Amino acid sequence: MTGITRVIYGQNASDISLLGGFISFVGDAKEIFEFPNTQAVFEKLVEESKVNLKLNHLVTHVKLNIELTEEQLNDNINILENQPLSIIDSSSSTLYSIKSINSLTKAESTEEYDAVIIATPLEFSSIHIDGYSPYKREYRKVYVTYCHGEINHTRFGLNENSLSGVLTTDKAKLWNSIGVRHKFEDNSSIIKLFSINPVPEDELDRIFIKRYSTYVHFWEDGSYPLLKPGLPIPPLILKPNLFYINSFESFISVLEGSVVTSKNVIRILQRNWKQEQCTLSSINSKTKSFLY
Numbered sequence: 001m002t003g004i005t006r007v008i009y010g011q012n013a014s015d016i017s018l019l020g021g022f023i024s025f026v027g028d029a030k031e032i033f034e035f036p037n038t039q040a041v042f043e044k045l046v047e048e049s050k051v052n053l054k055l056n057h058l059v060t061h062v063k064l065n066i067e068l069t070e071e072q073l074n075d076n077i078n079i080l081e082n083q084p085l086s087i088i089d090s091s092s093s094t095l096y097s098i099k100s101i102n103s104l105t106k107a108e109s110t111e112e113y114d115a116v117i118i119a120t121p122l123e124f125s126s127i128h129i130d131g132y133s134p135y136k137r138e139y140r141k142v143y144v145t146y147c148h149g150e151i152n153h154t155r156f157g158l159n160e161n162s163l164s165g166v167l168t169t170d171k172a173k174l175w176n177s178i179g180v181r182h183k184f185e186d187n188s189s190i191i192k193l194f195s196i197n198p199v200p201e202d203e204l205d206r207i208f209i210k211r212y213s214t215y216v217h218f219w220e221d222g223s224y225p226l227l228k229p230g231l232p233i234p235p236l237i238l239k240p241n242l243f244y245i246n247s248f249e250s251f252i253s254v255l256e257g258s259v260v261t262s263k264n265v266i267r268i269l270q271r272n273w274k275q276e277q278c279t280l281s282s283i284n285s286k287t288k289s290f291l292y
């Protein structure tokens with residue numbers, strides 16, 4: 001099991017939750033398939049939702065336009081159910097103002113929203129949220145090394161071009177896994193290595209008889225939150241109608257998690273907005289749908 005958890009999360013089975021281990025096996029399933037033009041899926045989703053997509057905008061500040069009591073702040077789940085909220089910034093009729101910078105023109109702008117959904121790890125995003133300090137989660141830093149060359153099969157106890165991948169146990173220190181991504185007719189292959197430290201050059205020289213090119217990618221901020229059971233998970237609801245989808249990454253780091261969490265957020269918003277006494281959005285809302 002550790003073999004696959006080291007591929008998928010760069011963490012040993014003994015260090016991650018049962019769910020993390022279970023999800024790791026999904027990554028090894030035979031049924032995994034690829035869409036030929038994945039980007040088209042997202043383009044179509046944006047088009048259908050009629051949102052105003054603001055690419056190249058860096059969000060810098062999420063400002064709450066209402067005053068909350070200590071009790072309301074601590075009750076971030078039921079806050080909108082029975083308690084009317086009053087807007088303190090008279091220039092605004094919405095709960096939130098979002099400040100952003102156009103990274104191309106450097107122009108700053110502020111827009112108003114009834115609800116805000118954050119889908120990025122806050123500890124690396126430099127978004128300031130009034131009255132909220134992001135949890136500093138611990139992350140597993142992962143290196144991915146792609147090499148093109150002729151594999152030294154004897155290094156793996158094989159005498160022909162039959163290597164398709166190598167899993168390791170927690171005893172292996174130099175790399176976590178090898179996957180052969182492509183085999184060329186000239187006997188060369190492209191392989192992908194996962195490791196938690198840079199793979200030493202002399203180790204790569206032992207893996208390859210001839211190495212033509214090497215590319216290393218490193219997630220400097222960290223790639224996956226540590227999935228050790230018992231570590232704190234940031235809240236999904238930070239403030240009234242302010243949601244943090246990426247918090248789910250600490251529970252299980254997987255794209256489907258973002259999908260499920262997004263759906264839950266929409267359900268919560270629908271419920272909140274159905275309740276007349278707290279429907280701030282119905283009072284002269286200036287809000288349009290934007291997506292950063």
Ligand SMILES: Cc1cc2nc3c(=O)[nH]c(=O)nc-3n(C[C@H](O)[C@H](O)[C@H](O)COP(=O)(O)OP(=O)(O)OC[C@H]3O[C@@H](n4cnc5c(N)ncnc54)[C@H](O)[C@@H]3O)c2cc1C
Pocket residue numbers: 057058059060119120121124125126127142219223224245246249253254255256258292
């Ligand atoms: C090596 C690796 C392999 C993985 N493989 C898989 C896999 O096979 N399947 C799977 O389901 N999951 C996989 N994951 C996990 C998956 O990548 C995460 O679950 C997912 O990326 C989390 O999505 P997110 O939107 O919360 O954050 P991100 O994907 O990190 O997206 C955040 C976005 O917000 C932007 N941003 C940051 N700050 C700001 C700001 N101030 N203003 C505006 N925008 C900002 C960033 O530029 C970025 O585009 C993998 C992760 C890693 C590291």
